[in-house]
Amino acid sequence: MRVTNLSRRPVDFEQADAINQAIRLLSLRHRARAAALLAPLGLHTGQEALLLELDRSGPMIQAQLSGALGCEPPSVTLMTRKLEASGHIRRSPAPTDKRASVVELTDSGRALAKEVKQLWRELAEETVAGLPQRTVAELPGLLTTLTGNVDNRRR
Template sequence: MDDAEAQALNRAIRLLSLRHRARAAELLAPLGLSTGQEALLLELSHAEATTQAQLSSALGCEPPSVTVMIRKLEARGIVRRGPSPSDKRATLVELTDDGRALVERIGVVWRQLADETVTGLDDATASELAGLLMTLTGNIDDRYRIE
């Protein structure tokens, strides 16, 4: 890849990332959520209860960031924390009924954002896009994985 192609690719990825996050913030604001909180809630929706350490790993966030998000969501009654019955050092986090209802609303927002993002692409290209983006993510992850 020559310099011009590299600059164009990196610029496109950077702009997409910035604009996607900004639009997500706009769509999540009426739900009282900031970006990142929705990912935590979606992650919790796939498990009955999980530890804060597992959430940090799944989200690719530092544990203190996850702790702050959980505290804010707990104060709103969206999640609850409690001790792990199997590990006294661990805290389990789970959705409340209000949290599960909010996850459904997040799903609507996420579908809207996805539809807006792929507007103008044919169905085949839009379907292929997620796989291509995950390949790019994997390329970066493979180069920075600490073993």
């Protein structure tokens, strides 16, 4: 199914290619840079998002964590196992459902989340260097719209 916005002209191939290539390259390079920044902390990409989500939202069931992170439950299970083994999170049976696990940060995890926040600020500053402040302010909304557009097309 092809979706077009009737309020503007369709995108020609050259523009489409430029947009798609730019997004693809940004994604690859941003992920690689994030991996390089996280490695000294003993983290792999994805684990920082889990730590930051728990820091932001507090303890939650793994299924909720999976939804919040937008990733599959087996990925969250693997990340939680590794972070638990390193002492950064704790898992315990949910009080209402013994099959579910509640995940929460340990003191070590809270300290690590604080370090991740600093790295995230540095990565964001590197990423938007040279852009006007107004563009930087608009960027989260623009990227959220792009993500929503892609998500809506998959349904």
